[in-house]
Amino acid sequence: MDLKMITDTALNLGLALLPARMDTPEARVMLLAIGLQESRFVHRRQIGGPARGFWQFEKGTRASRGGVWGVFLHAASKDHLAALCKARSVAGDPDAIYGALEYDDVLAAGVARLLLWTDPKALPPVGDADAGWALYLRTWRPGKPHPQTWPDLYRQATAQVHP
Numbered sequence: 001m002d003l004k005m006i007t008d009t010a011l012n013l014g015l016a017l018l019p020a021r022m023d024t025p026e027a028r029v030m031l032l033a034i035g036l037q038e039s040r041f042v043h044r045r046q047i048g049g050p051a052r053g054f055w056q057f058e059k060g061t062r063a064s065r066g067g068v069w070g071v072f073l074h075a076a077s078k079d080h081l082a083a084l085c086k087a088r089s090v091a092g093d094p095d096a097i098y099g100a101l102e103y104d105d106v107l108a109a110g111v112a113r114l115l116l117w118t119d120p121k122a123l124p125p126v127g128d129a130d131a132g133w134a135l136y137l138r139t140w141r142p143g144k145p146h147p148q149t150w151p152d153l154y155r156q157a158t159a160q161v162h163p
Contacts, residue, residue: 001041003032003160006054006105014109017087018080022113025161026123031055031112032157034136037150044102053101053108056140057115059094066141068094068101068111070118077114084110115139126162129154 011031015023035041038056045051051058060067071077072094085092088107090100101108116123119139124131133150136142 001054003036003041003156006032006035006041007160010054010105010109013106014084015113017084017106017110018113022080022117024123025126027113027116028161029126029154029157030116030123030132030135031109032160033132033150033154034112034140036153036156037136037146038140038142044105052098053111054105055101055108055112057098057101057108057111059098068098071111071114072097074118076118080117081111081114084114126158 007028011028015027035054038051039046039054041054043056044053046056049058058067060069062069062073064070065073071081081097082092084107085097088100088104088110090096090104090107097107097111101111116135116139119135121135121138124135129151132154133147136150137145
């Protein structure tokens, strides 16, 4: 799926279901770059792993506070997640959210934005790929990061947001 299509069919719709202050160029670049890094917007189910959706969310656990559970429990995101789930007709519990991520790209985009929202630091300015990488590592906590692919994918995301 190309970046224009993912922007039109998932990102725009997902961000529209969240508070307007969450829809910024900085957020859009990060969401596109992370989606490219995680799945290339090709795989909604992790190959050989548990992650779901284009942004490759794991369910996590209440104890780990990672993945879906992390967004579900975090004070900054939980109410927004409840509203997002209601708008997408998804039960507001981690099992249902996790299951829906594989099939509902709008929900997946919204949940990904909410994970970024939980980070205490401001989103990096557009063009700061290194700060974007640091944010990605902090929030997604990838098991096998691939820093060599990030700069080009980040450039692609930036070009989509700022042609």
